[in-house]
Amino acid sequence: MKEFKRFDVVMDDTDHRFRDSNNGKYFNDSRSSLYKTIMREWKILEKNLPESIYVRVYERRIDLMRAVIVGAQGTPYHDGLFFFDIVFPFDFPDHPPKLHYHSFGYRLNPNLYSNGTVCLSLLNTWHGKMPEMWDPSKSTMLQVLHSIQALVLNEKPFFNEPGVGGFANFSMNLEKKSCVYNEKAYFSTCKTTHQLLRRPPRNFEEFVSCHFRQRAARIIEANRQYVSGRVRIGYYSCESAPSSSSGVHVSQEFKHLMKDFSPGFVYALRRNCSPSNGVGFRCTTAYIVVRWNYAHDDTIKKSESKGGGFFKTVMDKIKKSFGWKNNIGKFNQ
CATH class of the missing domain: 3.10.110.10 (Ubiquitin Conjugating Enzyme)
Incomplete structure (x- = not known):
C-alpha cells in the first residue's frame, strides 16, 4: 500500500x-x-x-x-x-x-x-x-x-443503538445481544468486501485489489475461526483477544449464513489473488476452507460419513456456478 x-x-x-x-x-x-x-x-x-x-x-x-x-x-x-x-x-x-x-x-x-x-x-x-x-x-x-x-x-x-449504551455494563442479556449483533456486522462486512471486489469505487480500484490481495488468507482464516467458535468475532490475530477454554458460542443463524456465503466469497478472494495480479492462490484453497468451516457441525459430519452428501452438494454448486467440469482435478487446476 x-x-x-x-x-x-x-x-x-x-x-x-x-x-x-x-x-x-x-x-x-x-x-x-x-x-x-x-x-x-x-x-x-x-x-x-x-x-x-x-x-x-x-x-x-x-x-x-x-x-x-x-x-x-x-x-x-x-x-x-x-x-x-x-x-x-x-x-x-x-x-x-x-x-x-x-x-x-x-x-x-x-x-x-x-x-x-x-x-x-x-x-x-x-x-x-x-x-x-x-x-x-x-x-x-x-x-x-x-x-x-x-x-x-x-x-x-x-x-x-439509541437507549442501549447507558446499560452496557449492567446487563448480561445486552452483552449476548451485542455478540449476536457482531455476528451480523461481521457477515455484512464480508458481503461488503465481496461487492467491493466486484465494483470498486473509481480511483480506488488498485487500492481495493491490493488490500484484499494482501489480507485474503487472514480473512479466510478469521472466517474459519469464527464459525468454529474458537475465537470471538473481531479478535482473530489480535493480541488483546479474550481467552476462553470452553470456546465461544456461535449462533446457528451465523453458521448457516456463512455456509451459504463462503464458497462464492472464497472464490472471489481467490480470483483477486490470481497470477495476473502477481499472487498465486490455488482453487484448492476454496475446497479446504469450505470443508473445514463446517466440519464441526454434527449433522454435516454424519452426512459426510454416509457419502459426503452435504459437501458434495456445496462443491457441485460451486463448480456449476463457474462452469467447471464435475471432477476434482478440474477444481484443483
Missing part, C-alpha cells in the same frame, strides 16, 4: 454520489472564502491522515471528496473497507459536510443505514450535547473521519 498515497487529487468524479449537486464553478473560484476554507481542509487531511484512512479529492470539483476507512482489529469490521462520498455545502463551515456511505444495501452498524445515511452528532444528523455537535470554528473533516473510525466502527456497535 506504500505506493497508494493517503491523500491525492484526482480527475474522475463520474461515479461520485453528489456529482450532480452544487455548482462546481462556484466552488472553484479561488478568490472566494469558501475556496480557501476547503483548501485548509485539504491541507489538514494531507498532513494528518492516519495509515487506516485514505482520501481522494477532485481537481475540477473541490466541493467533493471520497474517503475510505480500513476496519480496525478488535472489531467485527476488521480488514474491511468502508467508503464514504462527501460534499461540502455552500455555507460550509457554518454547516457540516454531507456524507453518503457505500452500503451496497447492507446495514452493518446502527449509525450507517442501508440507504447510505450516516447518523452522527458531529454531522448534525443525530442529537447530542453541544461539544459533540458541529462547531464551525473548530470542527474539521478529519475529525469527522476519526469519529466514524473510533465511535462508529467500534468493538461493540450494538451499544450505539
